[in-house]
Amino acid sequence: MNLRKIVGVASAFLLSTQAYAYNCNGVAQYVDGRSYSNNAIVQNVGSAFSCKVGGWCTVGGPYAPGTGWAAGDAWTNLGSCGTTTTSSTPRSSTPSNTTSSTPSTGGNCPNWAAGTNYTVGVVVRYNNAFYRAKNENPGYDPVISTWFWEPVASCPGGTNSSSSSGNNGTCAAWVAGRMYYAGNTVSYNGGAFRAKYDNPGYDPLVSTWYWEPTSGCNGTGASSSVSSTTNPGTGFAAVVSEAQFNQMFPGRNLFYSYAGLVAATKTYPTFAGTGDLQLKKREAAAALANFSHETGSFVHVTEIARGLYCSDWGNLATCPCEPGKQYYGRGPIQLSHNGNYCAAGAALGLDLRRNPEIVEQNATVAWQTALWFWMTQSGSGYRPAHDNIVNNYGFGETIRTINGAIECNGGNPAQVQSRINEFNRILQIIGGTAGNNLGC
Known part of the structure; x- marks a missing residue:
């Protein structure tokens, strides 16, 4: 770690410890690679931050609020997340048309989070008030999107959450790194589990202090069946939803964010955007399968055996x-x-x-480099992976492009089959067809 980065992190820490408390209710969690404009307010590492320079805020990495060594150039530290108690506290993000007092609650409703898919009936906490989803939505603001949300007086029951669909129905699949609240139920590895305590997405089988088995969901939430709803968004986001992405890679490193991927596809809009819907799904699945194989299901951000690689x-x-x-x-x-x-x-x-x-x-840059190779480089093959899919040369030729010199023509059939298995698994989730020529 270089000295400049150490000094920057230390400065960020000092700023966070000296800042005023800030009311973070309803403030969205920062996501690396997501687009942020000037004055956007987010929370990260226990503090709230206001974007000073949109271009830098969006870069993330060294400019990530509270953690990046150049964070102070991009963000203003508004204070540590807590209850605002004095007039000297920086301005609250609470809109003028919401109450400033905490309403009574009958359960543990989660804080609203931008970009999270909410089903009808979910109750969330937003700026010290509660709102119920009247219509399913991909995380619209409860105060602005009044067609999708309606205010309610309290939080009923304690199990209302986008992470759970109730004790008697089908539970949502557990997702690593997602915040769960006491009473939430999830499905995991064919079983159902109930959160005994709030936790930031600990593994239900490992963290038995936080989770306990339950029979409420019948273990059906982890099904790979395709959702009947139409995916929101355009381009890649219209082919693979965030919920589907989370289902594909529940144990991934959170660095590999869906928001970062969607942002990267804007650089290459023809990725998963060429041909009919089946062809678009096929390319999305083919790319994700190969990328997943290269990273151990999106666990590794960097190579394990690092070298200079100057040639x-x-x-x-x-x-x-x-x-x-x-x-x-x-x-x-x-x-x-x-x-x-x-x-x-x-x-x-x-x-x-x-x-x-x-x-x-x-x-976003990480995803962009992957799409750069996928869209433009022939690698060990005859043409870029994108061309192999859209011109119906088959998934097998994408393997040849990426690592054909080692794996194809009988070089390592086990690795080839592993990629094919991942391809088929992802296709099942998004409802796609594999096409011809799966091997190489």
């Missing part, structure tokens, strides 16, 4: 390796070697030669 084939004359930098595998495609960092950086308008670490610090 002549990267053309050292035009792409010299920066002193002190390493070009080991990073991100969903595990981008490696100086040549690839230079080429990807040139395509994305980023100096990845001098700053390769951006790929492991910024979720």
